[in-house]
Amino acid sequence: MSGEAKLDDIWLAAGVRTPFAKVDGGLSKLDVFGLSVPVVQAMMAQLGGKKPDFLTWGSVAPDLGFSNLAREICVEAGIDLTIPSFTTILACSTSMVSVFSAAGMLDGRGRELALIGGVESMSHVQVGLGHRLSxxxxxxxxxxxxxxxxxxxxxxxxxxxxxxIPSVQNRATHKSMGEHTEEMAKTWGIPREEQDAVALASHQGAVRGWNEGFFDDLVIPVGGVARDLIPRADTTLEKLGKLKPAFDKTSGRGTLTAGNSSPLTDGAAAIWVATRKGLERLPAGVPRVRLVDWDVGAIDLWHEGLLMWPAYGIPRLLARNGLTLGDVDLWEIHEAFAAQVLCHIKALEDRDFVRQKAGVETDLGRFPRERMNPNGGSTALGHPFGATGARILSQAVKELAVRPAGSRAVVSICADGGQGTIALLEAG
Incomplete structure (x- = not known):
């Protein structure tokens, strides 16, 4: 399904997030509430006593202690409880699909501004009893x-x-995301060296972004942590090349490692979705861009690469907007694994794949790798499942908002189950 109605008046405004840290690391003392509440409170403080028309929040790891995480976070945050709130989930696309849901609900008839976000505390994943024992x-x-x-x-x-015990594994196939991506890497012939190069660029972009102040107004201190703990300034291709395969350890052909894969991560992130009128409630300095188009889609997970849907959706998104790969000024592609990113790129540049699989006859041209993830991606920054959508969209909004009017960005996230989400943004 694709978004077309009212998108001429839907805007995204950059939100804030916590620093990201590896599981059992610097944020391990904070659960989903400890991570989410400071983010919600910081977002609400921007409104100066006003309020959003509704709030959505999402998390992927299940918890038996509540059914509507969003509402419980509102209660814990001490905000106006007349704000309706509901919880969303779509694997790694959780808070991105929340943005699309909000875009469809904003109607200019009293619904003008939505607070969207997500969280993951992998350090506090609940273990449950089996159904028969329960x-x-x-x-x-x-x-x-x-x-x-x-x-x-x-x-x-x-x-x-x-x-x-919850695991990062597809229920139907019984394979982890890493195992599925190893299969994709072998199918598409993605060498280890190229994966390590993407990972290195991600770390270098993230470190540069922090050093140059890019993240200063996107990240708030939480739990005594003031900046992301995962990016490594000292990593090199040589160091990455010494790491052992993490998923295919027996065939001798494994290429995915801890260095070129996103780590299990703790963190929370938020973003604003608004009509033009709704933007009036936000401070003038908050970066904002227009949401031009979006897509949520799925492929047959038994016969296609589990994390490959964005390679099917992006050509369709571009074609219906009359664009080629080179017409997009900024690409923010979620790096679940460097190999998955490279599989997407290789598919997008393959005219037979685009024609036969995506159903698009247009020659999309070369993918401009130099325009991808300039301030780092999930490999370096981390990947708290429920928070990644808000993180990557806010990052794209800030990057795009300072560019000339009409500049475009495509944001892409792959998700478990053979699904995914993509968005086309435009500087106003």
Whole structure:
């Protein structure tokens, strides 16, 4: 499905986020509330006593303690509880699809401004009981007599005693995202050296962005941490090249490593979605750009690369807007893995793939790699699943807003299940 209605009046304004840190690292003492509440409070402070018309928040790792995370965060943040709030989830695209949902809800009839965000605390992932053990325990607690309890004890089987431990694995295929991407890298012939080069550029861009002050108004201090803890100023191709394969460890052909893959990450991020009238509630200095078009899509995960959908969606997005790859001034592509980014690029430059798989006859030309992720991507900055969409969109908004009017950006995120989200932005 694609967004067309009312998009001439939908804008994105850059939000703030926490620093990002590896799982069990510098932010490990903070759960989803400890990470999200400061971000929501900082965003609300920008409004000077005004309020958004609604709020959405998302997280991917499940928690049995609540069903509507967004509402609980509003309560914890102490903000106006007349603001309706709801929770979204679409794997790594969670807070990006929230932006699209908000774009469809803003209507100029009292709904003008939405606060969107997401969070992941991989340091606080809840372990649950298996379904059979859960059912047995529930019946045991409901038993009204000793005899009933004794009878139920006989119903419990050794195989029922198990824990459900959330993992970064597709439920249907039983393969991790890294294992699927290894398959994609082999299919598309992506060498290890090219993956390491993308990872190095990501770290260099992130470090440069921090040193030059790019992130100063995008990141707020949280939990005693003031800047991202993952980018490495000292990494080199030589150091990256010494790391061992992380997913295919036995074939001798594994190319994905801890260095060219995004790490499990803690963090929260937010962004504004507004009509032109809604922008009036924000400070004048907050960067903003227009949302021109968007797409959410899916492919057959059994027969196509699990993280390949953006390579199908981007040609269609460009074609219906009369654009080629070279017409886009800024590319922000989520780096779940450097190999996945390179698979997308190779597919976009393959005329047969674009014609046969995406159904686009136009010659899109060469992908301008020099315009991609100038201030680092997820490999270097980190990837808190629910927060990545807001992070990458806010980053793109700030990067694009200072460029000449009419400059364009494409933002792309792949997601588990053979899905993904893409957006076309334009400087106003």
């Amino acid at each position: 059912n047995w325990l529930r019946h045991m607690l409901q038993a009204r007599s000793l005899g009933d309890r004794v009878r139920l004890l006989g119903h419990l089987k050794f195989g029922d005693v198990r824990l459900d």
